[in-house]
Amino acid sequence: MIHCEGLVKIFKSEDIEVVALQGLNLTVEQGEMMAIIGNSGSGKSTLLNILGGLDRPTAGQVSVGGWDLLKIQDEQLVEYKRKTVGFVWQNNARNLLPYLTALENVEMPMMLTGKVDRAYAKQLLEWVGLKDRMHNKLHQLSGGEQQRVAIAISLSNRPQMLLADEPTGSVDTATSDQIMKIFRDVNREVGITIVIVTHDLTLASKVDRVVAIRDGLTSTEFLKRNPNLDLATMDGFSEGGLQEIHEAFVVVDRVGRLQVPKEYLEAVGIGGRASMEFDGEKIVITAPKSLEGEKS
Numbered sequence: 001m002i003h004c005e006g007l008v009k010i011f012k013s014e015d016i017e018v019v020a021l022q023g024l025n026l027t028v029e030q031g032e033m034m035a036i037i038g039n040s041g042s043g044k045s046t047l048l049n050i051l052g053g054l055d056r057p058t059a060g061q062v063s064v065g066g067w068d069l070l071k072i073q074d075e076q077l078v079e080y081k082r083k084t085v086g087f088v089w090q091n092n093a094r095n096l097l098p099y100l101t102a103l104e105n106v107e108m109p110m111m112l113t114g115k116v117d118r119a120y121a122k123q124l125l126e127w128v129g130l131k132d133r134m135h136n137k138l139h140q141l142s143g144g145e146q147q148r149v150a151i152a153i154s155l156s157n158r159p160q161m162l163l164a165d166e167p168t169g170s171v172d173t174a175t176s177d178q179i180m181k182i183f184r185d186v187n188r189e190v191g192i193t194i195v196i197v198t199h200d201l202t203l204a205s206k207v208d209r210v211v212a213i214r215d216g217l218t219s220t221e222f223l224k225r226n227p228n229l230d231l232a233t234m235d236g237f238s239e240g241g242l243q244e245i246h247e248a249f250v251v252v253d254r255v256g257r258l259q260v261p262k263e264y265l266e267a268v269g270i271g272g273r274a275s276m277e278f279d280g281e282k283i284v285i286t287a288p289k290s291l292e293g294e295k296s
């Protein structure tokens with residue numbers, strides 16, 4: 001569904017260049033529900049904006065559902081955004097129309113594309129648990145309920161892929177669990193691919209796969225140890241839970257590059273270069289041996 005290889009995004013202003021993505025690789029299968037985690041400034045939103053067609057990549061390859069987002073024409077981009085992608089943002093509810101009902105809000109994007117499917121709009125509101133509230137005006141709903149209407153809206157044009165940027169950023173834990181359960185149900189029901197960007201490791205534990213981004217590169221992948229474990233229904237979550245539930249792998253790109261965590265490099269005193277040995281089974285990276293010799 002999503003394929004990025006060597007993806008680069010450079011933001012240029014008058015006298016400064018920021019390399020937000022510096023050759024990122026990522027593949028997401030059709031129907032997968034996965035999360036991207038990373039510190040502030042690591043490039044998560046930049047990646048999501050490119051995948052959503054809101055921003056253009058600078059270089060590299062990026063394709064989504066057969067669309068080449070590097071070469072796509074502006075007119076095609078409008079069609080791509082309308083048909084392929086659904087968005088859920090942290091404060092999505094702000095974009096809803098308060099004087100319309102939940103149902104009318106869901107039908108609004110359908111109107112823009114010329115085909116209102118009331119039965120599907122109702123079905124969506126049922127999926128997000130608002131069957132009994134669909135004729136309520138938006139301002140009569142709570143913040144969490146409004147966020148669920150926003151999720152129904154994001155699905156109204158039957159996109160193949162849902163992109164969610166901190167979707168639970170401004171709601172309480174119970175609502176957050178509810179939203180993640182909705183994502184899981186919709187993912188199972190219609191097989192939609194879901195990509196969630198978050199800081200929140202507890203969310204990350206509720207998806208099949210987590211990809212960590214560091215400095216604009218995919219650095220580590222966490223795969224769920226037991227794919228049948230339904231984490232959405234699990235209570236509680238401990239520190240380090242991600243490691244308990246998922247197995248961590250370092251991402252190695254096609255030409256053999258990988259990222260070594262800064263803490264590890266500092267702990268063994270590796271700066272600009274290192275020594276690497278292969279003993280037939282393991283690859284061992286240490287502080288440069290020749291330099292150690294020079295010091296003494």
Ligand SMILES: Nc1ncnc2c1ncn2[C@@H]1O[C@H](COP(=O)(O)OP(=O)(O)OP(=O)(O)O)[C@@H](O)[C@H]1O
Nearest residue numbers: 011018019020038039040041042043044045046047
């Ligand atoms: N429009 C822009 N112009 C210039 N620099 C930008 C722009 N957008 C993002 N950046 C820079 O690109 C880098 C990556 O930013 P990005 O917003 O993708 O990070 P993030 O991981 O989503 O962070 P956060 O979790 O804080 O939202 C940062 O250094 C940021 O300052």
